[in-house]
Amino acid sequence: xxxxxxxxxxALQRHYEVSGGFLRKPRLLKAVAGLxxxxxxxxxxxxxxxxxxxxxxxxxxxxxxxxxxxxxxxLDGKRVQRADWADLRQSVQIVFQDPYxxxxxxxxxxxxxxxxxxxxxxxxxxxxxxxxREMLKLVGLRPEHFDRYPHMFSGGQRQRxxxxxxxxxxxxxxxxxxxVSALDLSIQSAILNLLLELQDRLKLAYLFISHDLSVVRHxxxxxxxxxxxxxxxxxxxEALFSAPQHPYTVALLSATPQANPAGTKKRIxxxxxLPSPLAVPDGCAFAPRCWKAxxxxxxxxxxxxxxxxSAACFFPENQG
Amino acid sequence: MTLLRIRNLSVDFATASGAFRAxxxxxxxxxxxxxxxxxxxSGSGKSxxxxxxxxxxxxxxxxxxxxxxxxxxxxxxIDSRARRRIVGNDLAMIFQEPMSSLxxxxxxxxxxxxxxxxHLGLNRRDRHARAVELFEQVGIPDPEKRLSxxxxxxxxxxxxxxxxxxxxxxxxxxxxxxxxxxALDVTIQAQILDLLASLREETGMGLxxxxxxxxxxxxxxxxxxxxxxxxxxxxxxxxxxxxxxxHPYTAALLDALPERATERMLPTIPGVVPGQFxxxxxxxxxxxxxxxxxxxxxxxxxxxxxxxxxxxxxxxLNTDERIAS
Numbered sequence: 001x002x003x004x005x006x007x008x009x010x011a012l013q014r015h016y017e018v019s020g021g022f023l024r025k026p027r028l029l030k031a032v033a034g035l036x037x038x039x040x041x042x043x044x045x046x047x048x049x050x051x052x053x054x055x056x057x058x059x060x061x062x063x064x065x066x067x068x069x070x071x072x073x074x075l076d077g078k079r080v081q082r083a084d085w086a087d088l089r090q091s092v093q094i095v096f097q098d099p100y101x102x103x104x105x106x107x108x109x110x111x112x113x114x115x116x117x118x119x120x121x122x123x124x125x126x127x128x129x130x131x132x133r134e135m136l137k138l139v140g141l142r143p144e145h146f147d148r149y150p151h152m153f154s155g156g157q158r159q160r161x162x163x164x165x166x167x168x169x170x171x172x173x174x175x176x177x178x179x180v181s182a183l184d185l186s187i188q189s190a191i192l193n194l195l196l197e198l199q200d201r202l203k204l205a206y207l208f209i210s211h212d213l214s215v216v217r218h219x220x221x222x223x224x225x226x227x228x229x230x231x232x233x234x235x236x237x238e239a240l241f242s243a244p245q246h247p248y249t250v251a252l253l254s255a256t257p258q259a260n261p262a263g264t265k266k267r268i269x270x271x272x273x274l275p276s277p278l279a280v281p282d283g284c285a286f287a288p289r290c291w292k293a294x295x296x297x298x299x300x301x302x303x304x305x306x307x308x309x310s311a312a313c314f315f316p317e318n319q320g
Numbered sequence: 321m322t323l324l325r326i327r328n329l330s331v332d333f334a335t336a337s338g339a340f341r342a343x344x345x346x347x348x349x350x351x352x353x354x355x356x357x358x359x360x361x362s363g364s365g366k367s368x369x370x371x372x373x374x375x376x377x378x379x380x381x382x383x384x385x386x387x388x389x390x391x392x393x394x395x396x397x398i399d400s401r402a403r404r405r406i407v408g409n410d411l412a413m414i415f416q417e418p419m420s421s422l423x424x425x426x427x428x429x430x431x432x433x434x435x436x437x438x439h440l441g442l443n444r445r446d447r448h449a450r451a452v453e454l455f456e457q458v459g460i461p462d463p464e465k466r467l468s469x470x471x472x473x474x475x476x477x478x479x480x481x482x483x484x485x486x487x488x489x490x491x492x493x494x495x496x497x498x499x500x501x502x503a504l505d506v507t508i509q510a511q512i513l514d515l516l517a518s519l520r521e522e523t524g525m526g527l528x529x530x531x532x533x534x535x536x537x538x539x540x541x542x543x544x545x546x547x548x549x550x551x552x553x554x555x556x557x558x559x560x561x562x563x564x565x566x567h568p569y570t571a572a573l574l575d576a577l578p579e580r581a582t583e584r585m586l587p588t589i590p591g592v593v594p595g596q597f598x599x600x601x602x603x604x605x606x607x608x609x610x611x612x613x614x615x616x617x618x619x620x621x622x623x624x625x626x627x628x629x630x631x632x633x634x635x636x637l638n639t640d641e642r643i644a645s
Contacts, residue, residue: 050505050506050507050508051476051505154592156592184361184362184532184593185361185532185534185573185576185577186361186572186573186576186588186589187592188576188578189576189578189586189587189588189589190586190588190589192578192586193585193586193588196584196585197585211505211506213506214535214577214578214579215578217578217579218578218579218581218586219578251507252506252507254510255506255507255509255510256506256535257506257509257510257513257533257535257536257538257539257540258535258538258539258579259534259535259537259538259562259574259577259579259580260538260562261538261539261558261559261562262559262562262563263538267510267514269510269511269514270507270511272461273461273475273477273478273508274505
């Protein structure tokens, strides 16, 4: 980490009010309940967790689609405020999971790619067009694809288009919300290569959101594991995967199928379901499903330490 | 004992722009108590071939085969009345999307009891007892209460378990699981796979697992059949398939796995799966294969022998290692 972080989040929170029914008091859902992280140029921060852990809400906050309820987000040292969103959005762009839903079927590829330039810059039409054709080349498509419609492309090509659109404004941070989970294996590797290549070339900072641990293991530099809106463990990739500290991370790693039939299978079976985010248990949120939980876990909330690799757990694994 | 035997199964779909062959000459055997995995990318015909066995394809599909037999029944020339007695009873299927496969207008309890009433003819009390027992078996907490829930009131993982409970309700001899865990989180996926494996132990049913996840295949299956663009290109026991793949497609697929990567850049397979209009003349994989030559591009290769994993290839890989070992 030689470069200064381009984006920094401190105690980021996002709450939603959920109506409890007619004439009942709305309840508070803490989708993200306090998260600190930083993203540096040319580095990938991966966020992993099961559905409902708040990782997509995080993506929406970082991409300035939603305002954090509490906490601060800084971009290049400046605090992100709602009034500045329109300007700042140029530096943070997002690629969504579903390449079929995120491209307008009625617009030509050229129109899709030029739209960000029309809205945010004062470039002339020929300049915009030149930029868009250049971008098509950059993401591994051909310039003659400029006049085609999205339905003429396969899933992998569409995801390339979504990446191209996100890069049109020369962003500093790219939020990747499950960018490869809708793709087939043979296409997935090509898109991952493209993302790595673009990162090397353009010094992009990635916030990579995924539930697929084998993909995260390949692309990430730093990893945050989330459970019910909180980070339960964070650390550099190697440390986190080789010596996970939080029991949830250990369970998650053991549950991930390994493509190696000869491998040893020691699966930790988690009991029960992910609790509803409306009724997060007191103390450690993972305590009801944890095999190491003690009385202390059910009353006190463990905090994440300050070391580069730390877990929010009173009784971490693989310690020392 | 061979439970399901398929020989030369082809499925053609009549589309507005002509016939499209989704499954092309597939042979498959499933034995009692065996776990067979069928892997392939989307559009490889893995689901369609099994739907053809179940008789669940729409009228636009034309099924041709030399033989499709299940447990002594000829499924090719069976009338629909007789088929209904087998399907859901001895031959059951778990569908991919639990949310859209369950009927939103009825409680899950009603839906599971329907199968018990139709196939087993149990009375009301026995049906209820059996439904509760099934829900307990698949790990649904508080089964009495959940029986009266509608599908939208349950989470995806819960609905998938309801689907599994329905599929195993009549103790099938063969269970076809079509991507049973794709929509689920890994911790739930682990639970479901363990459940299917333990059901196999208890009842000795055969299990066909359709998936695209190589990790799931490696951990669950015993024998693996790889499909590409409607054809079966290779079939081997799971260990051999991962160690010594014979078809270049299998090898390329395994190389593309991020966890097998040795460098930062992953090996990729250029091009895409052929569609309706760009189906190659010779080997279907030849446009994307790095070993392909003129012979591959002009003549479709026949399937090789069992010692080479039935690979449909003129130049199978890893043959020398085979002979040496």
